[in-house]
Amino acid sequence: MQRMQETGRLNAGEERLRNLLLLGLAGDEPAYHAFLQELSAHLRAFLRKRLARLPDEVEDLVQESLLAIHNQRHTYDAGQPLTAWIHAIAKYKLVDLLRRRARRDLLTDPLDDESAFSSASDTEAADARRDLGKLLEQLPERQRLPIVHMKLEGLSVTQTARLTGMSESAVKVGVHRGLKALAAIVRGDA
Amino acid sequence: MRTEDLVTMLAKGAGVVQPNQAARRYAAAIAWGASGAALLMVILLRPRPDLAAAMLLPMFWVKIAFVTSFAAASLLAALRLSRPGLSLAWVPGALFAPLLAIWLLATIVLARADAAQRAGLFFGDTWNSCPFLIALLSAPMFVAVVWAMKGLAPTRLRLAGTAAGLLSGAVGTMVYSLHCPEMAAPFIAFWYLLGMLIPTAVGALLGPRLLRW
Numbered sequence: 001m002q003r004m005q006e007t008g009r010l011n012a013g014e015e016r017l018r019n020l021l022l023l024g025l026a027g028d029e030p031a032y033h034a035f036l037q038e039l040s041a042h043l044r045a046f047l048r049k050r051l052a053r054l055p056d057e058v059e060d061l062v063q064e065s066l067l068a069i070h071n072q073r074h075t076y077d078a079g080q081p082l083t084a085w086i087h088a089i090a091k092y093k094l095v096d097l098l099r100r101r102a103r104r105d106l107l108t109d110p111l112d113d114e115s116a117f118s119s120a121s122d123t124e125a126a127d128a129r130r131d132l133g134k135l136l137e138q139l140p141e142r143q144r145l146p147i148v149h150m151k152l153e154g155l156s157v158t159q160t161a162r163l164t165g166m167s168e169s170a171v172k173v174g175v176h177r178g179l180k181a182l183a184a185i186v187r188g189d190a
Numbered sequence: 191m192r193t194e195d196l197v198t199m200l201a202k203g204a205g206v207v208q209p210n211q212a213a214r215r216y217a218a219a220i221a222w223g224a225s226g227a228a229l230l231m232v233i234l235l236r237p238r239p240d241l242a243a244a245m246l247l248p249m250f251w252v253k254i255a256f257v258t259s260f261a262a263a264s265l266l267a268a269l270r271l272s273r274p275g276l277s278l279a280w281v282p283g284a285l286f287a288p289l290l291a292i293w294l295l296a297t298i299v300l301a302r303a304d305a306a307q308r309a310g311l312f313f314g315d316t317w318n319s320c321p322f323l324i325a326l327l328s329a330p331m332f333v334a335v336v337w338a339m340k341g342l343a344p345t346r347l348r349l350a351g352t353a354a355g356l357l358s359g360a361v362g363t364m365v366y367s368l369h370c371p372e373m374a375a376p377f378i379a380f381w382y383l384l385g386m387l388i389p390t391a392v393g394a395l396l397g398p399r400l401l402r403w
Contacts, residue, residue, distance in 0.1 A: 025207040033201035040193050063196050068403075070200045072343035074211045075273040088274035092345040096402075132191040132199070151199045175203075183403070 011083075013038070018082040025073060039086065040066055046090055054101075059128040061097055065090045067183050100188060130186065138185055143178030146171045212272055215341050216265065219334035223358065226330025227365040235323065235369045249373045252295070256378065257367055259288040260386070261360035268335060268357045271350040272342040278349075285356075289383070296379035314372040317381050323369075324385025328355075328362025332389050336400055344401050351397015352390055359386030 017038055024032025043062045051058050068089055076085050136144050149160040150171070161168045208214075231237070244250045263284035270276040300308055314320075335354040344350035363382055372378065 024201075024204065025209075027206035029201060029204060032204050033197065036197040036201055037194075040197060059193060063191065063193055066193070066196060066200065068343075070204070072274070072403075074207050075343045077212075077273060077276070078209075080273075080275060084275035085273075086275075088345045089343065092274065128191055128193065130191050132195065135191075147199075150203050152202075154202055156203070172205075179200075 014082055017042075021073075021076065021082065022078060025076070036066060036070070039069065042086065043090055046087065047094065050094060056129070057097065060130060061093060063128050063130065064097070064183070064186050065093045067179065067186065068093055071179055071183055096187065135182055135185055139178050139181055142166065142170065143174045143181060146174035147178045150175055212269055212342055215338040216269060216272075216335075219331070219338035220265075220361065223331030223334035223361055224365065226334070227327040227362050230327055230330065231365050231369050234326075235366075237368050238371050240371075241368060244373070247373065249375070252375070253367055253373065253378055254364070256288050256292045257360060257363045257382070260285065261357065261364055263288070264353060264356040264360050267353040268339070268350070271346060271353050272339050272344050274343050274345045292375060292379045296376040299375045308376075311374040312376045312380065314374060314377040314381070316370065316372060317377070320366075320370065320372070320377075320381045321385035321388060324359065324363050324366050324382065325388035326362075327366050328358040328386070328389040331358035331361040332393070334358075339401055340403070343403065347398040347401045348394055349397070350401055351393040351395070353393070354397070354401075355390035355393025356386065358393070359389040362386075362389070 017035060020031045020035035020038070024035050040062055043065050044058065047061050047065070048055070048058050051061065069086065072089065076082070136147060139147070145164045146160055146166070149155045149163060150157065155163070157168050157171050160166075160171045164171070166174065238244060263281060266284065267278060267281045270278055270281060299311060303311055332354065335358055339350055339354055363386055366385070367382075372381075
């Protein structure tokens with residue numbers, strides 16, 4: 001019943017969200033930005049309900065799912081319901097997180113884990129514990145520089161290529177691989 | 191890190207995404223996997239010397255039809271399992287249909303044969319090498335399918351690994367059937383299937399480890 005309500009509510013906004021994604025995939029950057037922004041609210045609601053006992057993990061997982069959805073956005077089939085695709089990815093990341101925690105708890109004393117007891121505010125906890133700067137430091141230069149210049153400073157491919165002395169295709173590959181590597185670091189196996 | 195900052199970073203310069211990437215990756219995987227299998231077959235096994243004559247017999251085409259439809263169904267399974275949120279729907283039915291057809295044919299052939307011939311129809315001359323050679327020929331395709339899947343986003347890893355194994359087994363068998371001298375339905379219904387199940391088991395076993403993302 002609860003599940004049905006949830007799908008019903010999502011269906012209303014689903015068409016809008018889907019249009020934004022399709023525009024974004026075709027290269028419309030503001031539309032893609034709007035898609036990701038609405039998506040993060042969806043993900044937060046979806047994951048908060050499923051991680052009620054681990055509220056401190058919610059925002060981390062929202063970000064991990066956002067990164068996963070961005071990196072795998074080429075796997076969305078336009079004929080497919082968008083929520084099915086999004087939820088499948090979010091659930092996959094959720095199960096992965098729970099499995100990681102279970103493994104970690106086997107190794108360490110679970111009572112040391114403060115996060116299980118501290119209560120996080122249920123309002124827009126839009127800040128995660130991870131630090132982007134520290135994550136980026138772990139990437140090799142050929143991936144870090146393209147991400148810093150293009151994705152953070154907003155330079156174009158040509159400008160980034162000139163600044164770093166890399167070729168334009170190396171810049172594009174660097175961004176692509178760098179974001180995949182970030183996802184792997186966040187997942188904890190890189 | 192604030193989620194809003196992450197969103198801004200991801201959106202900035204995100205660019206155009208080419209459509210139909212799953213189909214393209216699988217087309218490349220099949221091209222590499224099938225050529226790899228064909229190369230192995232030509233070098234190690236050679237096509238059967240009477241291939242041209244065999245191609246005139248209906249049973250040769252029954253055999254090809256069985257493996258091809260099985261390969262097509264496992265390709266559909268792999269394609270669907272490579273992307274999040276797609277169910278298998280009717281694909282298991284499409285996998286079982288060619289199996290049921292060949293089992294039915296095998297039963298009829300065995301029922302009509304003399305008791306003395308039955309063992310020959312089942313074991314042929316090559317039962318003890320057939321499944322292993324099929325597994326060997328499926329290896330290049332297995333690597334190619336895992337590559338294709340890793341570039342997409344399977345979320346049910348064991349099932350996806352199983353489908354990858356099944357597809358590579360079926361492609362390996364298609365190539366193997368150009369070498370294999372056996373033409374009896376009971377042989378194909380059992381030993382070919384056993385050969386395809388070897389990479390399938392490997393895929394089911396390794397899927398969760400190989401495909402994680």
